[in-house]
Amino acid sequence: MSFFCTVCGKPQEQCDCPGPTHRLGILLSGRGSNFMAIADNVASGKIPDAEIAVVVSNRSDAPGLEEAKRRGLDARLIPSKGLEREAYDHQVVAVLKEKQVDLVCLAGFMRLLSPYFVSQFPNRVLNIHPSLLPAFPGLEAQRQALEHGVKFTGCTVHFVDENLDAGPIILQAAVPILDDDTAETLSARILDQEHRIYSEAVALVLSGNWKLAGRRVLRTT
Numbered sequence: 001m002s003f004f005c006t007v008c009g010k011p012q013e014q015c016d017c018p019g020p021t022h023r024l025g026i027l028l029s030g031r032g033s034n035f036m037a038i039a040d041n042v043a044s045g046k047i048p049d050a051e052i053a054v055v056v057s058n059r060s061d062a063p064g065l066e067e068a069k070r071r072g073l074d075a076r077l078i079p080s081k082g083l084e085r086e087a088y089d090h091q092v093v094a095v096l097k098e099k100q101v102d103l104v105c106l107a108g109f110m111r112l113l114s115p116y117f118v119s120q121f122p123n124r125v126l127n128i129h130p131s132l133l134p135a136f137p138g139l140e141a142q143r144q145a146l147e148h149g150v151k152f153t154g155c156t157v158h159f160v161d162e163n164l165d166a167g168p169i170i171l172q173a174a175v176p177i178l179d180d181d182t183a184e185t186l187s188a189r190i191l192d193q194e195h196r197i198y199s200e201a202v203a204l205v206l207s208g209n210w211k212l213a214g215r216r217v218l219r220t221t
Contacts, residue, residue, distance in 0.1 A: 022206045023053035025101035027092070027109040032064020034128060035107040037195035038202060039071060047203045053099040056092055058111060074099065080111060089117040096121075103206060105198070106160065115162045123212070125160040126205065128198045130190045132156060132172055137165035142183045142190065152176055153186070155194045157201035159217075170201045170210075170217045 024042070026035045035055065041047045055068035058080035068075035076095055080088045088111070096104060097120075106127040118125065131141035133156040136148075145153040154174040159167035173193035177186060204210055209221045 020049050020051040022050040022103060023099065023101050024050055024202070025053055025096045025099065025104045026055045026068075026107050027104065028055065028057050028062060028064040028107045029059050029110040030062055030064060030108045032062065032067055032107050033191065034194055034198050035064050035105075036067060038105060038107070038199055039068075039073070041199040041203075047199055047206070050202075050206060053101050054095060056095060058088070058109070064107065085112065086114040086116050089114045093117055093120050103202065105202060107198075112164060113160060113162075118160060118162055123159055126157060126170070126198075126201060127160050127165070127167075128155060128157050128194050128201075129165050130155050130187065130194065132174065133158060133165055133169060140183070142186045145177060146181065146183060146186065150177060153190065155190050155197065157198055168212060168215050168217050170204065171197045173197045 024038070026038065028035050038047065039052055042050050042052060052073055054074045054076055055065065056076045056078055057065040058078060060077055060079065065075050065077060078091050078095065102124060104121050104125040106125065113125065129137070129141065131137070131145060132152070132154045136144040136153070142153070152174050154172055156172045157170045158165070159170065161167040173196065175186070175190050175193055204219070209219055211218050211220055
């Protein structure tokens with residue numbers, strides 16, 4: 001399979017463009033809509049000086065994996081069934097290092113990363129969650145927000161640490177909850193914001209114009 005340059009569009013073996021500085025690894029388990037938004041913004045230059053080096057899925061039926069293949073990206077299936085968490089993560093980390101990935105983006109990857117994985121990419125793994133963390137971590141965050149009666153929810157891009165949805169927050173976007181919202185209608189509006197802020201967070205982290213102050217991610221320019 002040929003892989004294509006995101007700058008000139010030629011197969012890599014025919015491309016003379018200087019390579020991008022930053023190499024992204026995407027992990028997904030499902031349709032991968034956030035992956036597609038990131039890929040579009042890499043291709044358009046909104047995420048500058050970057051390329052997607054590899055897309056990994058733990059599920060053979062993940063539509064996002066087929067989309068990665070359609071886009072000419074290196075798409076890898078690494079099945080997780082029957083494997084303990086750290087044993088599986090060793091396989092994924094090996095692929096990411098083989099591809100010289102320097103930033104990992106979780107895009108609907110339905111597995112909790114092991115301490116081993118996090119230790120291999122400190123402050124270099126991002127996730128997006130459909131709530132304003134620290135409120136409503138875990139599964140069905142939209143339903144949790146509706147059941148609690150809050151008037152605003154949203155989405156959060158954060159660094160991944162060893163705990164669930166608990167790493168330092170990079171960016172957030174608020175979404176109002178309407179009186180007639182269902183989990184489905186609320187999810188759709190949150191997803192629009194996810195597609196916007198995930199790419200903004202990736203670009204910010206890659207720029208290096210940030211620092212950690214305790215748990216706070218602060219811009220430096």
